[in-house]
Every structure is written in C-alpha cells, then in structure tokens.
Amino acid sequence: MTGPAGAALDYAARGWPVLPLWWPEKGRCACEKPDCQHPGKHPLGKLAPAGRNSATTAPETIRRWWGRCPQASIGIVTGLESGLLVMDVDPRNGGHPNRLPGNLPITASVTTGGGGWHFYLAHPGNGFRFPKALPGCEGVDLKAAGGYVLAPPSLHISGQRYAWQIPHHSTPLAPCPEWLLELAKCPEHRPPSTIPAVDTGGLGSAYGRAALRGELTRLAQTIEGGRNNALNRAAYCLGRLVAAGHLDEECVVNLLLPVGANIGLGEREVRATVQSGLRAGLEGGHV
Structure with missing residues (x-):
C-alpha cells in the first residue's frame, strides 16, 4: 500500500x-x-x-x-x-x-x-x-x-x-x-500498585481472564501523567472483550475501580472514565 x-x-x-x-x-x-x-x-x-x-x-x-x-x-x-x-x-x-x-x-x-x-x-x-x-x-x-x-x-x-x-x-x-x-519531573520509578485477585466467579473465557489480568497489571504500573488515559484505554479494551462474550461487564467494573483508585485518581474520575471507556468498547463491537 x-x-x-x-x-x-x-x-x-x-x-x-x-x-x-x-x-x-x-x-x-x-x-x-x-x-x-x-x-x-x-x-x-x-x-x-x-x-x-x-x-x-x-x-x-x-x-x-x-x-x-x-x-x-x-x-x-x-x-x-x-x-x-x-x-x-x-x-x-x-x-x-x-x-x-x-x-x-x-x-x-x-x-x-x-x-x-x-x-x-x-x-x-x-x-x-x-x-x-x-x-x-x-x-x-x-x-x-x-x-x-x-x-x-x-x-x-x-x-x-x-x-x-x-x-x-x-x-x-x-x-x-x-x-x-534533567527536565524530567519524576526521575524515579513508581512502585506498582496493588493488583486485586482476578476472580471472575467462573464467568468469561480463559482468554478473557488472561487479558483482564494483563490490563490490570499495566494499569497498576502507570506513573503520573498518563493515569487517566491508561484507565480509559484499559476500560475500552476490556469493553471490547465484554462485547465479544469473553468477560462479564459487572466483573470488569468491580476490578477496574480499585486499581484506578490505587494509582491516585479520584473516585468520581475513576467511575466516569471506566464508564466512558467501557461504553466506547462495547459500541466498537467484537474483537
């Protein structure tokens, strides 16, 4: 091309x-x-x-x-x-x-x-x-x-x-x-936030659970300056998997919320970003 x-x-x-x-x-x-x-x-x-x-x-x-x-x-x-x-x-x-x-x-x-x-x-x-x-x-x-x-x-x-x-x-x-x-604002690594146990209650596929764990891990390691974008991206990607039947929407929300809070975002910002990203992923259709 x-x-x-x-x-x-x-x-x-x-x-x-x-x-x-x-x-x-x-x-x-x-x-x-x-x-x-x-x-x-x-x-x-x-x-x-x-x-x-x-x-x-x-x-x-x-x-x-x-x-x-x-x-x-x-x-x-x-x-x-x-x-x-x-x-x-x-x-x-x-x-x-x-x-x-x-x-x-x-x-x-x-x-x-x-x-x-x-x-x-x-x-x-x-x-x-x-x-x-x-x-x-x-x-x-x-x-x-x-x-x-x-x-x-x-x-x-x-x-x-x-x-x-x-x-x-x-x-x-x-x-x-x-x-x-020398102009970099934070020349030190941010310690990874706590990642909750990925318990989907038996819902979703093995592929979906593995992808969920990966998204939560990447999100937990995000440093200041890209946290909201990282949360939105994770919610969007997981929303695509929900649309494809690999994951349960309620389970995804319940796991994203605490990780978003752990990386330093406010509760209202976390909820709004998760809802927006998931909605965009769901409307995007199957992976």
Whole structure:
C-alpha cells in the first residue's frame, strides 16, 4: 500500500502505534464542525472511538481504517507505548533549533506542515515524566505520555505536508541528551500498585481472564501523567472483550475501580472514565 496507508503500516512495523485523524479540506477541517479547534489534527471518531487509546500496530486494523478513509492523516502515539519522545519546535511561536538550552544529537526528524520541526528521540523509559513545554524556550513543546504527533505524509491546514527531513529508516533514534533528561519531573520509578485477585466467579473465557489480568497489571504500573488515559484505554479494551462474550461487564467494573483508585485518581474520575471507556468498547463491537 502507498500514501498514508503505506506510511501508517510502516510506522506500525516499527512498533509505533498509529491512529487515523481528520484531514484539512478546502481550508477547513473535514469534520465540518464550524468551531473545530484543531483542524486536521484530532482523531477520526467513527474509526477511533477511544481517541488516542484506539491507536494500534495491528496491520489488519490499519488497512481497514485507511481502506475506509484513504485521505486520513496519521497520528503516531508518543510515550512509553511507542518508545518515542518528540520535540516539537514551532517558529510561529518563537521556536528554533538554534535557541535550545543544549545541542540536539542527529536523529530522525520531520519538517512540519506549519513550517517547524519534529525531532524524534528515544524515550528514556518508565520513571521519567517530561513537561509539555520546554522551560525557558518559547515555541518548543515535548510530546510524550498521553500525546501523539502528526506524521508524514499528513496534510497541514496550511496546505503543506509533513515530510521526513532525516528519515527514520536511515538514522537510528538518538537517546535523550542529558540536558533534556534533567527536565524530567519524576526521575524515579513508581512502585506498582496493588493488583486485586482476578476472580471472575467462573464467568468469561480463559482468554478473557488472561487479558483482564494483563490490563490490570499495566494499569497498576502507570506513573503520573498518563493515569487517566491508561484507565480509559484499559476500560475500552476490556469493553471490547465484554462485547465479544469473553468477560462479564459487572466483573470488569468491580476490578477496574480499585486499581484506578490505587494509582491516585479520584473516585468520581475513576467511575466516569471506566464508564466512558467501557461504553466506547462495547459500541466498537467484537474483537
């Protein structure tokens, strides 16, 4: 496959989860909302109902998505899921690579449709949380936990396409420079929260119970900065399994609630997120 579909499959083969985004059309977002705040940059809801949490590396899903919407833009997830930290330098807001606090190593990079740059760096791993904006540097954002970036050959609202300046195939991802690591907010690992015994009362399949245990384990190890997204993703994935008959909905809710509380989220936030994620998963149909 060529075009956006081929590029999305290429990124997924690298282990970078992707999701389909709306695209610009006639100077406005194709979503046709007159008050769209992020034209050509937000998830395509009918294909990715859980937003960023719908991102995948599964080739069959990617082919289906871009088969239905060949012009969809591509979002690449940043953070631990992809192993990516992306520095977004936007000259429209005063950003420039020559005005950074330190030198950037040679690494895969993209020229953005807005005239800026995306520098792809290897995420240092669990235990590091980066600020969304680079302190002391105008026009420089950091995309990591909970984020995503538009990827080539996506179209920008300006009419320009994102393009590889240094292709990811030809240059390995550089590690984060020391000066950037020092900005990480929490340079220590969060101890795993308590995981409740997975007792489904005999309901559900062996596959469902194993998947449930895996989701609860991943959720319990989430560090600050991505907790709500992780809970929403877990609820969505488990909702898909409920829809397929592998798990019981009440059992899933009763197991997700305490883990959500253990990772530091408030009770109301946990309940609302679990309900929203499960509903999206149930409406998404069978796995």
